Amino acid sequence: MKNTENKNNVVLSARHLKKSFRGGDMEQTIINDLDVDIRKGDFTVIMGSSGAGKSTLMYALSGMDKPTSGSITFCGEEITSYNADKLAVFRRKHCGFVFQQIYLLDKMSLMDNALTAGLLVGGKKKEIVRRAEALFEKVNLPEVTWRKLPSQISGGEAQRAGIVRAVINRPEVLFADEPTGALNSNNSDAVLDVFTELNRDGQSIIMVTHDKKSALRGSRIIYLRDGKIFGECELGEYTPDNAERTEMLNAFLAEMNW
Ligand SMILES: Nc1ncnc2c1ncn2[C@@H]1O[C@H](COP(=O)(O)OP(=O)(O)O)[C@@H](O)[C@H]1O
Ligand SMILES: [Mg+2]
16 A cells, blocks of 8 residues: 555655754764654654664654754644743654653652653543553553662563553653663563554554564565655554565565665
């Protein structure tokens, strides 16, 4: 399916997106006249070499950082013109974020970390608690961990608690920048399983990764080079140990000279 075919299917689109950084009188253009449509329900993976601008693109798309020029339409709203305060409110409501390093509030239990994010946006506390409990179960954090402090759990558990907090408000898009970058292989798989399961439930995800195993989870791979989308590849729905999918991704990445 081409992403231009059904406009209703598009949750996020960027047109003529440009992001430059100024250092002294030098200007470095990282994202250069980029167009992209992100479909609802997709697990979109952004790849590219180190320094290609993957994080920069994700920050721009999510409204974390203002683009230099161009437009971004997110859930039908043109967010490019929003000021910082309006953007912050928008992000809290519509976006979830997971980073390589998870920033849980260290004096709060895992549960309170999740609830705080939920209550900030509003809604009935009871309902938010129920949602949090269901999510903790989904990410395989048993009840004994809910009252623990971030210092009392492993890195992998912290990352999964971070995912609960990121999706507690049922964001339109979950943004993840190298979410397994600091984890060992077992913890990585557990976190990727959570992403896969959330996506199966309909969660749209945009994930930056330089790791092939993580990328395999995606339904669509976008490859960044020279500030633009250099190539893309549709992988369809993830199923484990699918040799054909692995082959497709390998062939695509070879074509990209990755
Ligand atoms: N805030 C910033 N100020 C100046 N340059 C930046 C800033 N953020 C990123 N860059 C530059 O943009 C380029 C791409 O960075 P980034 O998006 O982090 O790449 P990637 O995530 O693909 O590794 C790098 O050359 C980096 O130095
Ligand atoms: Mg990066």
